[in-house]
Structure formats: C-alpha cells, structure tokens
Amino acid sequence: MKIAIPIFGNRISPRFDFSPEMWIIDVEGREVVRQEKLPTANLNLPQRLEQITSNGVDKVICGGIDGFCQSQLGSRGIDVVQDVIGDAEIVFDLFMKGRLRPGFCCERRGRRRFCARRNGSGGRKT
C-alpha cells in the first residue's frame, strides 16, 4: 500500500493544495519498503492529482482539503484521512498502529509524543 502525506517541513501541511512537499511511503504489511519526498511547491492542482495517481497512491493523510480535491481523489479510488495536524512522523506511526482518525492532532512535547482529538479530548501518549 502506498501512502501520500503532504508535508510542510516536518509537519503535516495545513493545506493539501498548497503543500511544498509530498512524502510518499510504500508499506508492505508493517514494514516501510520505500519512501521519498517529492517537491510539490510549483505544481498546480491537476499536476498534484496526477503525481498522486501516477505514484499509485492508495491513501492520502492530510490536513485541510476542499470538497473538490476530496471528490477528485475519491473518484480515483484513493482514500482520504483529512483534518489531521501535527508532526508527520508521529501521524504516520499512529496510522501504522491503525489508530489514526480524521481530525487527530499529533505533537511532540519534549521527548514525549502526544496524540488526541483536536478539541483536546481522548488524548494519549503514543
């Protein structure tokens, strides 16, 4: 399975359509087989969608995404976990544990990692 995460530095990009980079991770079972970070700053929307499609992505984990982009990804058979904020690595770890939900916030607090629903309820150390 291939996962695409639009990123902004080491964080999830707040906007799918304006992310400067796309982190594409190829996962087999629980193992990361291959990963790369592709520049996306200069891509327009059709090019972004094309990049995701041509890389064979099955799932997109992102921050804010508008209805049009979401329906475009949906029509290409790509699943979207949206409104996720925070540290991209922690988000990906949580996804691999099968616990990531839309609207989750994953942050580093010192040496600790913390994931919770955005309104602060149900937080737990990971």
Place this chain on the structure above:
Amino acid sequence: MKRREADKFFNVILNSIADGVFTTDNDGKITFMNKAGEEITGFSNREAIGHYCFDVFRADICQSRCALKETLKTKKEIINLPATILKKGGQKVSISVSTAVLKNEAGQIIGGVETFRDLSAIEELRKELSQKYTVGDIISKNHLIHDIFNILPNIAESDSTVLIQGASGTGKELFAKAIHNLSRRKTKPFIKVNCGALPDTLLESELFGYVRGAFTDAKKDKPGRFALANGGAIFLDEVGDMSPSLQVKLLRVLQEKEYEPLGATSPRQTDVRIVAATNKDLATLVKEGKFRDDLYYRLNVVKIDLPPLSQRREDIPVLMDAFIKKYNAKMGKQIIGVSDQALRLLLNHDFPGNVRELENVIEHAFVLCGGNRIDLDCLPRELTMKQEKTDLFVSLKEEHPFEKAEAEIVIRTLEKNGGSRVKAAEELGISRATLWRKIKRYGLT
C-alpha cells in the same frame, strides 16, 4: 480596574466585533480567538487555542508568505492582505488579513495579533464582474455533474479542443471558464465570442481581425479575437450557428494553427486553445448537412454533455441557497431562505430555462420580497398560476376527462379576459350564471 476585570472587559469588546481576531505567542501558537474568528474559521476556541495558527487558519499564504511571521520579523504591520482560508469542513472563504505585534507593558514583543475580515460576499460580486470563475464555483450534488468534475482536471491539463453541449442556461460558459482557470494557460486571456450574435462578415473580422485597407474605413490594423486570445483560450459560444464559409476558416485554424486576417496576404500563427459550445445537437446538424463533419470531428475531441436542471433536481435547493447568498450581497437584503410552499413549487417546476431561469426566479423574488423569506407571492406569476392549475387537475384526477377539459377552457378564457367573468361568459357563449356555477363547481374562485 483589576487585571481579571480588565481581561473580561477586553474579551467582551473583542467578542462583539464583526472581524475575526486571534493572538499568538512568539512560536505562532494561538492564545486567543474571538467569536467572529470562530465563525469565519469554523473552529471553536477550544479547537484553536494551543495550536499553530497555520493549522487553524489554513490560508493559502500560510506556507509561502505568512503575514504574521513577516510582521514578527520586521516589526511592521501588514494591512488588508487578501487571502483564502479553508474553513473547517473544507469550504474556501475569501478574507483580508491584517497583522501587528503584541507587546507587554515593558515593551517586549510577546506575540502577534491577526485580524481578518470575511470577504465572501464581496468576492462573489467581484467574480461576477471579472467572470473569473473556478471549478469551486460550480455547485452540484448531481452524479452526472460530478462525473464531469472528475475528468475536468485531465481536460484542463491537456490542450485538446473541447466541445460543451447543453441546453441554454445549463452553465456552458461557467464550465469553459473553469477549464481555463484549471489549465496552465490560466494567466493568459480567456476570450469569449458568441457566434450566433453577429452577422457572418462581422464575425469573421471579429475572429480573425483585418489589416489596414482591407475595406473602406479600415484605416488601421485591427487584431481579431484569435490574436487577443494568443497563449490563452477562445470560447466559441453557439458554434452551431456558424455559417459554412466560416466553418471552413475555423477548420483551418484547428488543423494548421493559422488564420488570415481580412485583407492580409500571409497567414498568422496562433497558439490558442479552442473551447466551443452549443445548445444544438451538432451530430444532427452534421446529418442534416448544416454543419461540416470534418469540423465536428475536430471540435469533438473532448465532449462534455451538460444535463438540464430537470435531470438534476437535487441541485435546486443548493443552487437556490447560492443565489440567495449572491443577491443578499448584491441587493443588501437579509433573506434567509424559501418557504416550504415556494420550495415545493420550485422543486416541481421543469425549468426549461435551466439554472439561468432559476436565478431569474430568485432575482424576481428578491425584488418583490418584503420579508426575510421568499414566499409564493414573491415568485413570478406564471409559476404560481401553473401550480394552481396543477392543483386543480390533481383534484379532478378521479373525475371525467370531459370535466378536466372544461375546467381548463374556463381557466384559459378567464386568464385571457383578465379575470372578467362577464367577458369570459360572452366569449364562451354561456350565461354569467352558468359560468359562475362552473367556477364554483371546479373550485376556481
């Protein structure tokens, strides 16, 4: 005043203003957001406080040229910077942003303050003036339209000629503009020509231009629409109305990418994407010999068929809401919606004029509507009269067809005579008393 009281006092002030306000610490994490800010962003205070402002605000400028970061760096205010944010739920909202630094009593910078104003109503009007519509401006829940949405980015990315077919008022031009604004040519011109609105010779000079001396009064060169659209796109509306001689010239543009202005001796090269539209069935016109088959096949590289509004009734309520928003902004009214009766009538109407007719109905209602809700009496008379007739025929459904026909004749004659029973009775050749009995019998009062 004590500190706690002062804080309360400032909160009351900030929550009573219409502009959104949030403050951040020096790391860019939100420390306060007022009520208007919650409404504009869609995030509650609880969801915003403690998070980075870009994760809440989600503006198009956040990752490239953050206004607050710039202010904290330069210590200079930024005023009314235009931006678009993504509201919770995925809706784009146009705003203007102003930023300033926050200082404590000792003059040390403790963070920033960002104020933002919802410009969606103004943006709606600006779009109407500039006609810069994007795919996000096309409103639909219909699967046929969504199927078109799905192929739109691919169409935009290619440089192929597009043929948009659909009845009048289905939004052919809106789709053409959306394709252009999604394409790499979006910074270049989008030129519209209505091929049905101009006589043949005028259309030729409009499309291809002319050179000095081409005809009497041609005192200087005039560039045609193809020259003006160079690098961009040309939208040929009502292409089915084009004369056979012009069809040949258009075919040459499509095949050779060149044309000759009137009176010119050498051809000009053109780099224009052609988007053609028609409310006629071009294939039928080809069969009838009214449209060149070779031009049809050249235009028909990518075809989009827009369904009439009667085939996408589920869109009527959402389109109505969008038009109500638009006319509230345009006419400065505060209409909140449509009454149940009016909605029922509109949902049952066939809308032969499609989305344009629906918009006209809403505009008509805005002119007449005195309250805050569009009711039956605000709608055009021909719509409500049709409803009255429908109700009558429903009530006569179980009765004899002869009675239905008679009731219809009585209604038509009354309408024709402006409701005058005397004149209607005269025309029908019956007495006033007989007419009165029929009116009473069919419940036409």
